[in-house]
Amino acid sequence: MEVEVAGEQPERVGRLPRAQRREQILAAATEAFARNGFAATGLDEIATEAGITRVILYRHFDSKTDLYQAVLDQMCARLEAHVDEPVGGFSDASIDGLIRAAVECPAGFRLLFQHALREPEFNERIEKFHSDITVAAYPQISAVVPDEALAGWAAQLAPVVAIEAIIAWLDAGQPDPARAATRVRKAVMGVIGAAANSDVDCALPHPAEQVGPSS
Numbered sequence: 001m002e003v004e005v006a007g008e009q010p011e012r013v014g015r016l017p018r019a020q021r022r023e024q025i026l027a028a029a030t031e032a033f034a035r036n037g038f039a040a041t042g043l044d045e046i047a048t049e050a051g052i053t054r055v056i057l058y059r060h061f062d063s064k065t066d067l068y069q070a071v072l073d074q075m076c077a078r079l080e081a082h083v084d085e086p087v088g089g090f091s092d093a094s095i096d097g098l099i100r101a102a103v104e105c106p107a108g109f110r111l112l113f114q115h116a117l118r119e120p121e122f123n124e125r126i127e128k129f130h131s132d133i134t135v136a137a138y139p140q141i142s143a144v145v146p147d148e149a150l151a152g153w154a155a156q157l158a159p160v161v162a163i164e165a166i167i168a169w170l171d172a173g174q175p176d177p178a179r180a181a182t183r184v185r186k187a188v189m190g191v192i193g194a195a196a197n198s199d200v201d202c203a204l205p206h207p208a209e210q211v212g213p214s215s
Contacts, residue, residue: 022060025050029071034107037115038068072116075108076125090137090158095184106170113163133159145195154195158188
């Protein structure tokens with residue numbers, strides 16, 4: 001028997017198994033939080049996106065904080081399933097895994113590495129992910145960059161460049177997916193090359209020299 005709560009409309013959504021309903025809410029919350037972040041997203045917006053009432057939402061999650069943490073936990077689990085523990089450095093497999101996770105859940109990837117990273121209450125796991133990859137990448141990069149400070153700079157920057165390159169690729173509509181990993185690796189190698197070959201001048205093209213569509 002359904003109980004009608006004052007101020008709420010009677011439930012008209014079809015019944016789903018509890019686990020399936022939870023996944024539906026998590027998927028809607030991932031999209032909503034990825035658009036606006038934690039503070040600017042309300043539970044009413046998430047309920048509407050999921051096609052349910054707040055009554056149903058509260059049967060699965062006690063609060064917005066509880067729901068946000070569940071969304072992050074789900075995306076972290078997805079990331080861990082695709083990206084091996086970075087004990088061997090920041091490898092081709094790391095980039096391939098990041099791309100697979102991003103393609104599987106673009107909104108979750110953006111949420112994890114853009115919004116959640118800026119949320120002090122939720123950023124601990126993402127900061128640890130960055131730290132682990134940086135530490136693992138340092139010996140790998142220092143083998144070709146003898147200057148310790150520059151090797152540290154490149155080890156810290158390379159994973160950031162890879163993640164931002166993937167997000168930009170998602171935002172661009174995932175063009176040429178077969179060569180996405182190759183392009184991200186080239187971006188990462190650009191960082192390592194900049195640290196290793198600082199004497200090589202590399203000037204950006206002057207705007208007047210760029211060829212664009214005629215007006």
